[in-house]
Amino acid sequence: MWTYERRLQFPVKITNPNPKMAQLIISQFGGPDGELAASMRYLSQRYSVPYKEVAGLLTDIGTEELAHMEIISAIVYQLTKNLSLEEIKTGGFDAYYIDHTTALWPQAAGGIPFNACFFQSKGDVLTDLHEDLAAEQKARTTYDNILRLITDPEIVDPICFLRERELVHFQRFGEALVRVQERLDSKNFYAVNTELDKPLMKQ
Amino acid sequence: MNQDKCDSMKNLQAVSFVLDDLRLFLDTHPFEQEALAAYESFKKQRTQVLEEYEKNFGPILSYCVNEENQWTWVDSPWPWEGEV
Numbered sequence: 379m380w381t382y383e384r385r386l387q388f389p390v391k392i393t394n395p396n397p398k399m400a401q402l403i404i405s406q407f408g409g410p411d412g413e414l415a416a417s418m419r420y421l422s423q424r425y426s427v428p429y430k431e432v433a434g435l436l437t438d439i440g441t442e443e444l445a446h447m448e449i450i451s452a453i454v455y456q457l458t459k460n461l462s463l464e465e466i467k468t469g470g471f472d473a474y475y476i477d478h479t480t481a482l483w484p485q486a487a488g489g490i491p492f493n494a495c496f497f498q499s500k501g502d503v504l505t506d507l508h509e510d511l512a513a514e515q516k517a518r519t520t521y522d523n524i525l526r527l528i529t530d531p532e533i534v535d536p537i538c539f540l541r542e543r544e545l546v547h548f549q550r551f552g553e554a555l556v557r558v559q560e561r562l563d564s565k566n567f568y569a570v571n572t573e574l575d576k577p578l579m580k581q
Numbered sequence: 582m583n584q585d586k587c588d589s590m591k592n593l594q595a596v597s598f599v600l601d602d603l604r605l606f607l608d609t610h611p612f613e614q615e616a617l618a619a620y621e622s623f624k625k626q627r628t629q630v631l632e633e634y635e636k637n638f639g640p641i642l643s644y645c646v647n648e649e650n651q652w653t654w655v656d657s658p659w660p661w662e663g664e665v
Contacts, residue, residue: 452663554608
């Protein structure tokens with residue numbers, strides 16, 4: 379189960395609303411490389427993983443991604459708080475406003491809705507860890523792209539924090555991959571799926 | 582907004598983050614003695630900081646809501662509102 383802590387993992391306090399930025403940053407909520415997809419990816423993959431420390435890592439990173447989703451959501455929420463109709467019209471937020479007013483809804487910057495096809499849960503720990511490594515890099519690139527467009531330090535600080543976490547998660551998934559590879563049969567390295575062909579797994 | 586509340590929340594966020602980062606490190610380095618010792622030490626710090634915050638500014642965990650005349654869990658601003 380999960381327990382809610384009444385706090386953000388990193389503080390978000392934004393003074394100046396900016397609906398245009400909200401519409402871009404929302405991609406890290408419900409976009410293809412966003413935090414919702416990240417969390418669902420790891421929390422779905424963990425069940426069939428045959429190595430308990432990899433299942434642990436997927437659980438802990440998947441949980442942290444939920445906290446990141448909350449940070450992104452808080453940024454979007456605060457960037458769109460108390461907007462005037464004029465700001466909605468001129469800020470490029472009008473199309474989103476029609477469907478969701480100023481509520482949070484998981485979508486990409488281009489308006490594409492969240493979709494489970496943004497991630498895989500393949501039932502092969504080698505395949506899944508390679509997907510996870512790629513996912514962390516894609517999310518890092520997205521944060522780099524966001525950082526090129528923003529100057530407000532109140533938005534930059536939490537985005538920088540989230541970007542750095544992508545690097546740490548990439549490092550940890552890399553270590554998990556090495557741990558898995560160490561336990562594979564060297565004569566049948568990539569043909570074995572340890573989640574399906576357990577007898578072939580080197581103990 | 583209360584400066585003490587902000588500072589107390591920042592302390593809680595900082596000490597909790599150390600544990601969040603160490604937890605992932607220990608998942609892939611379960612025998613690193615230095616990291617294990619650090620986890621133990623920061624765990625104690627977090628217990629103190631958490632108790633301090635909850636005593637002064639209200640619950641962080643619903644399990645820790647103290648018996649009062651009203652249900653304080655839903656009383657103070659939510660984390661996404663940018664109050665602290």
